[in-house]
Amino acid sequence: MKILVPVKQIASLDDQFEMRDDGRDVDEDYLEKDLNEFDHFSVEEALLIKEAAGDGVEVVVAIIGDDDSDDALRTALAKGADRGIRVWDDSLAEADGTSVARILAKVVEREKPDMVFTGAQSSDFGSATTGMALAGLLGWPHAAVVSNLEYKPGASSAKLRRELEGGLEEIMTIRCPAVLSIQLGINQPRYASLRGIKQAKQKPVDELSLDDLGLGASDVEPAFHVRKMYAPERGKAELITGSAAEQAARLAQIIKEIRGM
């Protein structure tokens, strides 16, 4: 019995940042890298199933990323995942959700997991496409924003709850194997202990190339292309000080300016 948990290393912005010279992304120096927040929950959900079952469940985490992303993978391993897979090729620098899903589909082919848990979305780009695209490529059932899961390893179906708009919840049964996109709050993710962090350094990680998975660069062409990234101009705020009369005068002046009087 095996659960595959694809994870992502996301980037978050410093308080102050500058754009890259080509204007299509933020300068890497101003980015903090971390494991995607949603993936803490998908990893935890897999670990809870593993722990409830005793032995016999293997949790494999997979990441598409360069050497840097090893940290995110090890974070998941430190929590208790058994082993990792890291796929990288320089042609993947601008991979989108669909390209990643194509790679993951090959990983699924290779690993033959019983379930795949992805995070509901990534906290940097938020496309929420990877899980859905993966299920489509595999021809597996898919459920998005899963907020509760009842699943016994090896069972042919799982019961789950999904969050809908307007505070509604949906209870559904899904045929397994399936791809589930896990929502925040489904569980309380654990922190790794120092022992876990130390052990994670020793855990096996398969480093695979596109070639290893039988893919070529043309198979993972992104479907879209970022043309420009920029910070939109912000509205101005002004602190109005002085006596009540002075403040009122300044306020009147601003109103006149805005109304073009």
Next chain:
Amino acid sequence: MSDKRAAKYDVLFEPIQIGPKIMKNRFHQSPHCIGAGTDRPGFQMAHRGVKAEGGWGAINTEYCSIHPESDDTMRVSARIWDAGDVRNLRAMCDEVHKHDALAGIEMWYGGAHAPNMETRQTPRGPSQYASEFETLTYCQEMDLDDIRQVQQFYVDAALRARDAGFDIVNVYGGHAYGPMQWLSPYFNKRTDGYGGSVENRARFWIETLEKVKRAVGDDCAVASRCAIDTLYGPGGVEVEVDGLRLIELADPFVDVWDINIGDIAQWGEDAAPSRFQRQGHALPWQRLVKQTSKKPVLGIGRFTDPEKMAEVIRNGELDIISCARPSIADPFLPNKIKEGRIDDIRTCIGCNVCISRWEIGGPPMICTQNATAGEEYRRSWHPEKFENAKSDDTILVVGAGPAGGEAARVLMERGYVTHLVDSAEKVGGHVNDVATLPGLGEWGYHRDYREVQINKLLKKVKGSQLALGQKRLTADDVLNYGAEKVIIATGASWNTDGTNALTHEPIPGADASRPDQVTPEQIFRGEKAIGKRVVILNSDTYFMAPSLAERLATQGHEVTVISGVGFGHYMHFSLEYPNMKRRMVELNVKVLGDHWASRIEPGRIEYYNVWAEGSRREYRGPGKLPRDENTSQKWLEFDTLVLVTGRHSDNTLFREVKARQDEWEKHGIKNVYVIGDAWAPKMMADATFDGHRIAREIEDADPQHPLPYKREVISWGTAYQPGGEYKQEWRL
């Protein structure tokens, strides 16, 4: 990250001319006591020097006695009496000058407020009166010879100060000292040319300034600290009556005014605790001086917020921001503003624990926020710089309160992979509760600073982790955690059975599991309904009982306090006591001091006068009291009884892990330590110190216990006076 500050702060970095000197920016470290004086020149030099390094444009001594006739023993002042003092204070001046800052001296003559217990001299004043601040000290009324002589004390002190390297000499007329005693009709009852009209009462001050300026004015800026309103109303100095008149008359002889308010007997109105006053509380008085004087005006008021500082200068309320407490909490405050590092500022919480040490008389100053304050020289602790980690050991810190949070912060500053774990959802431990008490909101800055810094450091030190909202760790969890070193900082709790400082035993019937008895924590958690009639049983000498009394009385409860120890006694030292007492009166809180409880029954408490056992003491045989039986017991009814009787360490985890010492090696654990309240309940400042210290000393031989520090004491055989001899001589 340098010079990213917002342009609005630029005004704080404009140089300003004061007399013959140029101050490089608008940050003035106000004179404030630290316990160094002239007797601990290393402490003095290092503490002031680190602030100069941190960007303060001018740095002052504490009040500095100009003559043995003004001796404040046991409180620690500086002294500039002789060549020995000049040598010791020069160390500070030299250090301050290294960083392009000005060194200032606050020249102090205490009059009747100086008890002269070391020098045994008789103080002089404008009239004869008993000090309202000091016990049993009267001064002699000066005649004209005396006036000339005391004014010469100032001149001679200024000359020595110039020789020591000081750039600013401050004629100290704040806090009802020196010339203020002449200006204020509260002290000055004379009928000659130095008494009566304001012009006459100002004469001593103006003549003194004139003489000092003539003596050193070419080399030093002449400042004068003036309490522009003594807050007594017509009986003292009122800003718009006598205060501004003095400013007009003395303006030509002053290069910079240093304006505060209040007196010495209640100087908490000046060094106001955050419990009662916000930053800039003296501005309504100070701005009037700025409107009157042609000279630069500086003023204090626990300015902590750069926004406020810049606003005060832009609005023309002051020219220079003067800080004592904020400079202690963060010696690098100016540089952090300059570099745009606002969120790195360690903001003063206004608890006045620094001041409390001066009030106690003797101990070195400490700071709740800045554990390195006062430790610069003797422990070699720099506030912003740390030794690199000396090993790859990983460290688990259990408890993110003041001790654990500070330990984790400093460990990560050093580069240790640190895991900080707490059952609460927020960093700060009991500070999260304390900061909800009336007036104590700013104490939350202690938590905020650590929370911000820890979160920043987690990104810098890979593998480090802050785990909040966790289930409480067991001994097994700790042993299996995988850390080489473990620091346990699990805090303390209030006693639930009435165990107290008077009897060291539980009180029969005290039981906080009952619905009508509560501990402070139970009040914070809101887990029990509080009845109309509340009795607080107190044997804690700090803020908890007064704070709960205020909170409950404000909420409409009828509050009576039975206190076996001085109610809020430590608040005398933190200058919170006078207004705390005023709050109790305003809120009709009844305080039965010198009373303690003998037993508690549902809805009532039996209490007794602790002095009612008779003064006669004799041996009456075994099993018999050496005094009469105390029969003063009375019953008092309550709906809710609050037990503020004492605290105990929550050290079960430490004890259990310690008991399994033989398993440590197997689990890769090298050592386990306990700090903060879990070691022994203590003040927040001392818990923070524990955390800081163990992080600094984690690789030393016995990190559980502090390393010895460098002591500054007179060595036998070394004369204090240059060229002097150190030997016993008899005058025969």
